[in-house]
């Protein structure tokens with residue numbers, strides 16, 4: 001069977017999640033196309049060498065451009081920090097490589113549009129890493145919505161709460177620097193909520209937001225990357241140039257109202273990624289920390305048993321579930337990435353576009369930027385105006 005030969009750029013948090021996904025596909029999804037883990041790339045030679053061995057890659061390099069020159073690589077997986085996405089994605093497309101890129105797609109809307117234009121022109125496949133779409137419970141919510149089981153939709157309410165920045169001595173990670181990350185909680189966490197809103201409810205028409213950077217300066221770290229607080233800290237402090245929290249309101253095309261909250265300052269919340277949808281015939285609630293469950297409520301349930309009930313999305317009728325364990329045997333965070341990569345492999349097998357792709361990445365970036373503009377101007381922004 002044909003395989004897809006992968007070259008991956010980045011080897012930290014997402015590098016590990018993606019590598020794990022590639023490794024699991026042949027074991028749990030034998031019928032799809034199998035990825036071949038050809039070569040991994042990172043800036044630090046010792047770090048990437050170790051990751052290569054630990055994650056099971058064939059070879060490693062510190063020169064990302066060399067990946068593009070190889071005929072035995074079909075797909076470039078970009079999970080380096082956000083400021084690297086644009087240059088690598090454009091060069092990869094021009095070299096005729098298919099692309100998987102982590103979210104947020106780019107630092108700005110303009111950059112993301114340029115990336116989309118170039119991948120489309122090159123005719124390569126492109127996908128963006130909105131992994132939460134691939135939790136079976138989220139896919140169940142989508143199915144209920146598509147079947148009209150929730151009726152007309154009135155509310156989409158979403159919140160992504162983390163607390164890893166509450167300590168003022170937490171160092172100035174790359175995610176806190178605008179020139180590398182683009183934005184803070186907004187692009188890191190809010191981007192997931194925006195994508196889920198697009199997937200589940202549809203397009204937004206207008207937004208208005210507010211944000212705050214609670215801790216304005218943080219210790220400079222000498223060797224820290226990713227989320228780990230282990231890096232050594234110098235005595236020096238430097239400015240935090242991104243938002244610690246961003247909240248916004250939205251109106252959807254279909255008349256629904258949306259509220260969104262993304263923060264890294266919600267003490268006690270490690271990774272509460274949740275949404276609630278209320279419609280004329282029912283409601284659903286999802287909470288990532290209980291990601292196997294969907295709370296459902298239907299207005300036509302018998303009066304004496306009305307109320308929210310918990311559906312465990314692990315039966316063979318649920319998305320991807322029959323490839324895993326018997327009913328009730330739950331799955332975790334890493335499975336969202338496996339499903340995401342299965343979607344990509346299926347797109348190769350069926351020769352179609354994977355979803356979500358760079359168009360979804362651009363749509364998300366448009367909302368991110370509209371919210372920032374609304375904060376700057378202190379007014380509602382019409383999405384189609386930007």
Ligand code: SOE
Nearest residue numbers: 013103162188189192227271
């Ligand atoms: C860190 O805030 C982080 O890992 C994000 O970068 C991810 O996209 C999100 O899924 C979980 O939190």
